[in-house]
Amino acid sequence: MKAILALEDGTIFHGENFGIEGEVIGEIVFNTGMTGYQEVLTDPSYCGQVVTMTYPLIGNYGVNIDDIESGKPQVKGFIVRELCDNPSNWRSVETLEEYLKRHNIIGIQGIDTRALTRILRDKGTMKGIITTDPNFSLEDKIDEIKAYEIKDPVMCVTTKEVIHYKGDGLKVALLDLGIKQNIVRSLLKRGCDVYVYPANAKVDEIMAVNPDGIMLSNGPGDPKDCVETIDTIKKLIGKKPMFGICLGHQLTALANNADTEKLKYGHRGCNHPVKDLEKDLTYITSQNHGYTIIEASLDASRMEVSHRNMNDGTIEGVRYKDVPVFTVQFHPEASPGPKDTAYLFDEFIELMNKYK
Template sequence: MQEMNGYLVLNTGDVLEGKWLGKPKYTEGELVFNTAMTGYQEVMTDPSYADQIVTMTYPLIGNYGCNDIDFESIKPSLAGFLVSTSSDNPDHYESKQTLVEMLEQYQIPALSGIDTRALTRIIREEGEVYGKITNDPSDQPVKTSVNPNIVSTVSIKEKKTFKTEAPAKHPAPHVVVIDFGYKHSIANSLLALGCDVTIVPFDTTFIEIQSLDPDGVLLSNGPGDPESLDYLSPNIKQISEQYPTMGICLGHQLVALAHGAKTKRLPYGHRGSNHPVKDLLTGKVMITSQNHGYVVDYDTVPFSDWYVSHVNVNDKSVEGLKHKSKPLMTVQFHPEAHPGPIDTHHIFVDFIQQFITKGEKQHA
């Protein structure tokens, strides 16, 4: 079958030509790039990419296919997918679908043959870039901003509870995960460490969480500008002052906002599985998985109560916070590491140890 031309039209005036992967389907969204060499299925199903057109910088995508295991959500939320070269003949014992078959199943607009190097340079130079995948190179994008209510489209509507299968000599600790667009690997990491996990909607109130009697609360990753959720700050502050609390990615930013810090947009974000982060307590550098366009502004951190626990080696941005007197910790990177290295998995252990002592429940 003859390949059909498709176009990526940017609000910068640039037009890039490619070939449709699957059936043509128009879409618009913010342009971002991910530098991971593997993990494209996890990237495609990460809710933090909601409404974004994702460019994979690694030149060959799809070579090990797609499986039934590596889904980070029930279905993809990204607006579109761009690759340089797509593999049509994947080779892996767990593969169930080709990349194109997965794209068609979930109706994800996608192009191959895109000059991803040129596109990445445009994003790096311009910063906030929006575009449209279309058949018509003169078809200009309309979207010029992020949907402020994007979290509500990816968060669950009703709570779900999962019981751990890990052997234990005492009742399993209970962690409530507030879902701003959580990755399944976060819940799986907690379950594997012997915790029962309840996932709740992003706007769950303190009273509702209190009724679940958690030992700890985790604020998940998610899409969009954290300051669009600033109205949740009083609720988040009340929760984090009552229970041992951990924030990941967007959750990290929301905890910071709730305690008086501010956030700011990065020029072009951190997205990939090779970002070096320094633990300021130990001096060790770890390679981390990241996906975010905003960071906590270092100059606004309330240092009377908090200290910066981790920094990004490349740009010195804030990668982690710890409260000086309360069991509160946050990280900008993804300790569940799907996709990516497992250097920071111990963060989950550190979190759990804050409320587990000899198998007894302890509240802050």
């Protein structure tokens, strides 16, 4: 079946439908990873977004039951140049199209994803629609497309109840803002006893288990919308060692009176070079975010930049001088390097032991 991708600037691409039929409106973004489409699909940070994969052939190793970051796909739609119909991998249990159909996700293939990515890089991330309606008219839909907003995405993806992953080591309270499961696995691998809390959990509830440390996860949306969570983080800072990732990194900065802004087209992919300024080493990192901390807003007497993006110079990490807190914008639980930045979990363990 034919499908159409239309952007809010009036650009229209014609392709072929895969996944389910119908239509969906969302924020159109792109990911530069050559592999990892299953992790991309299930990353809660993509809530409300339609993802374009820049690598031309997607689905070639199918879908397995292990490489997922949450219980279901979180994207609203999927855009690829060419969909592989006959995957080959010993772990594969179904094709990508079968997986998307099972979870009611619409996709479009056969469009020039290089041209689409160029548009998003030049003009910035924009809203759009994927539809299989043969009578589609952009004029009829343009107001609806432009009015689209991702409403309260963190509460859409966070856990609804406390989840306890038993371990025999340090106790970690993990605030779920849209958590990727490999964060939990990375802590369990180090023997941690992990309590995962909803994003709207209260301070007393979190501190009731007397954790050795607090982690703030990744998540979707504009960090400034998380007013309640920012207030909670303000009250938690200084009580226990704290480690924030991605959205957790941004919220910690906001809780310390810094500011954030939206990037033109964001950082999404598994090939972003980031320099650890203290180690004087550059690592390949996995990233998925559309916002960044404004460096001029940092209180230099209390906060220092620890990591920097080598592509555009944006802040990728902050260390706090007066409290045992550090945060990073990238995903140290991912394996693009393949495990270049996993040392940050070890540093968190050391920090918790130091203040225990």
